[in-house]
Amino acid sequence: MSPPPDDARSLSLLSVVIPCFNEESVLRETHRRLTAALEEVSGLDFEAIYVDDGSGDATLDILRELQQVDQRVRVVSLSRNFGQQIASTTGLESAVGDAVVIMDADLQDPPEVIPEMLDRWQQGADIVHGQRTRREGETWFKLWTGRVFNRLFNRLSQVSIPPHTGDFGLMDRAVVDALRIMPEHQRFLRGMIAWVGFRQDAVTYQRPVRFKGETKYPLKKLIGLAADGILSFSVKPLRLCIWSGLLTSALALAGIVYALVVRLSTDAWVSGWAMLFVAVLFVGGVQLLFLGIIGEYLGRIYFEVKRRPLYLVRERLGFAPAGGADGRDCGALT
Ligand code: UDP
Ligand code: MG
Numbered sequence: 001m002s003p004p005p006d007d008a009r010s011l012s013l014l015s016v017v018i019p020c021f022n023e024e025s026v027l028r029e030t031h032r033r034l035t036a037a038l039e040e041v042s043g044l045d046f047e048a049i050y051v052d053d054g055s056g057d058a059t060l061d062i063l064r065e066l067q068q069v070d071q072r073v074r075v076v077s078l079s080r081n082f083g084q085q086i087a088s089t090t091g092l093e094s095a096v097g098d099a100v101v102i103m104d105a106d107l108q109d110p111p112e113v114i115p116e117m118l119d120r121w122q123q124g125a126d127i128v129h130g131q132r133t134r135r136e137g138e139t140w141f142k143l144w145t146g147r148v149f150n151r152l153f154n155r156l157s158q159v160s161i162p163p164h165t166g167d168f169g170l171m172d173r174a175v176v177d178a179l180r181i182m183p184e185h186q187r188f189l190r191g192m193i194a195w196v197g198f199r200q201d202a203v204t205y206q207r208p209v210r211f212k213g214e215t216k217y218p219l220k221k222l223i224g225l226a227a228d229g230i231l232s233f234s235v236k237p238l239r240l241c242i243w244s245g246l247l248t249s250a251l252a253l254a255g256i257v258y259a260l261v262v263r264l265s266t267d268a269w270v271s272g273w274a275m276l277f278v279a280v281l282f283v284g285g286v287q288l289l290f291l292g293i294i295g296e297y298l299g300r301i302y303f304e305v306k307r308r309p310l311y312l313v314r315e316r317l318g319f320a321p322a323g324g325a326d327g328r329d330c331g332a333l334t
Contacts, residue, residue: 009122014038014046015100016114017091019084020063021053023105025212027062030105035070037111041118049074050105051091054081060315067318074319079312084216085187085225086311088167092176094319101170102189107211109168116203117170125201126175127193130168137209142222149226157233159194162202166190174198185303185310188229195233231296238297241290248283 016034020027031048038046052060052075060077067073076094078087088102099121103109109130117128135143147163154160167189171179178196179189217225231237259270 009098009124011098011118011122012045013097014044014114014118015091015095015097016046016048016111017051017088017095017100017102018048018105019051019053019087019091019102020055020059020105021081021084021087021216022055022057022059023213024055024058024062026106026210027059027066029211030107030111031066031070031073033107034103034111035072037114041115044118047072047074047095047097049076049091049094051075051087051094052077053084053087054078064317071318073317075315075317076313077315077317079314082311084167085189085228088189089179089187090311090313092179094316095176098173099170100173100176102167104168106213108207108209109166110205110208113168113203113205114170120201120203121170121172124199126172126198127196127200128170129162129165129200129202131162131202131204132164132166132207133204135207145222145226149229153191153229153233156230156236157191159191159233161190161194162200165202169193172198184232185308186228186232186300187310188225188232191229191233227296231300235297237293241293244286244290248286 016038018030018034023030027050034048038044048070050063050066050073052063060075063073063075063077067075074094076090078090082090091102092100099118101114101117103111103114113130117130120128150161150163171193175193175196175198178198179192182192182196184192262268262270
């Protein structure tokens, strides 16, 4: 690390949040690499918060073991699988550090980058993104869809996510506190972090392949995350419905005028049942599609108004007696 400037922020504790879903094959190595990387930074005090997102394998047993031998380990075990975005939120709510890092459990987010992120934070950045320069072992399809999604998101929403970034990054306490008062259920952390603003910076790194185990994101889940991202940050798809409605109405009006002109100037009616058939099917299809879009928003409103807690905790290990930042067993966020 380069020497911090005179007005550098002082850090009394760094929290590292790691969501884990069926990660038994990587966790020991992840913890070894994380502690090795952070112990390199002189005088750094840190806590590693592992959130077990309802794993069905030995993840929780391994986390218990790690916690027994390392007092800096905290474990939050959720009552079922709530998904990565909620698991990370749980970790953020349990963290008490002045700065908080979110990283994946599979070592695709190399912990060796964290000291550089800390450097940037000390120089005044409130959010430090990990920006990938290369991604090994990903299919072209995932890379391409990722790029398309990023562009689409930035175009449709009022905030913009920096290119080639994911959830890996460091946040100042002020940013974490801002995220804690955002109560939405459809959480898309990348977008929420872009929304809060503050001073943002990035450090670059090469993203390696997953250390062991399988990706937890099959195509269906990726599409769900992308839909959550766009629909919770933009109402432009609804506006698209209005514009398309106006366009089809204009076409229909032109058709009416044409039919009238033909009827009045000749003896014939406009013929063509096939055209009529196609037009009816087309308009019916467009209407159903738009109803579907409206339904997606409606469904999301339905889940938001229920105001259920974001998550339920089954067990906490390694926290101060109060149990985490505030000892809550559910994410009420209000
Ligand atoms: N994860 C989670 N809950 C889930 C799915 C994933 O906590 O329902 C965690 C997973 O354990 C990992 C991180 O989210 O630490 C990223 O998942 P993964 O590496 O499978 O995603 P990919 O890198 O393939 O996009
Ligand atoms: Mg991964």
